[in-house]
Amino acid sequence: MVNPLYIQTPVYSSKEHPNVFYKMESFQPTQSFKVRGMDALCRFHFNQGRTKFIASSGGNAGYSLAYVCQKMGASLKVIVPETTSKYMIDKITSLNTEVEVYGDAWDEANKKALEISKKDGSVFVSPFDDPLLWKGHSSMIDECAKQIGRPDKVVVSVGGGGLLCGVLEGLKKHGWTETKIITTETYGAASFYQSWKAGKIISLNEITTIANTLGAKKIAKKAFSMAKGFETQTFLMSDEDAVTASSLFYDEFRVRVEPACGAALSVPYLFPELLYENERVLVIACGGANSPGSL
């Protein structure tokens, strides 16, 4: 278990937009960036002799965690709500992971996972709110430093804000605090947008989007405080635009991503007016393992 379980992903750009760079996180073994953070998190605990993990994500976090636990030889149980797709449950189960379906929404499944961790001492793994995850995610910016140098702007999707924290941590590490940020969410999952507008953390009443990977009702506090150190613009788009951008990306690169990733892709593909000429823009193509058919 010496080598990291994630890969260095390539950066692609198109002939049409030579200044737009896509960080191709779909090429990770779990089809999303989440494996970076999960590798860092599990490795830390595993090295301290903790080999039992519990989580509540039936999405990319749960899938990447299952991948990492299997590779490390750790045991994992995932509690998922009834809304979780059979497609993802099967994917997670196939990695030697016990999945229990509990509750109608993520909050309930998460509560149960927390209870179990208190009782049996398993390590509770948050899908987005843990400094170890952010540190792991920040490795993508280290790679960019070698691949393209400092971007003028980064476009990044926000669910619970773990990816954003990782990106900002990476930018800070390289002294790139001049880099501007555009956060992307769909209208029905605007937890970062609402909080930014209100100047404090807001909890959404409900999630109404097909980009369910972005569906955290409340962002991590750290995402909010770290973003204050950058020139940050929040951007929202419809589900339809997120899906259209994903399919344009597919047409261009033959790479399939979830609408959660399409949200970020919509900026160069559908709203290029948000980008300025000669600005070098890094778009985090965060990926996603869920099948469009099961969303």
Ligand SMILES: *Cc1c(COP(=O)(O)O)cnc(C)c1O
């Ligand atoms: C997890 C995930 C996101 C959102 O990341 P957060 O850390 O929750 O903000 C976006 N896109 C994909 C594909 C993801 O797996």
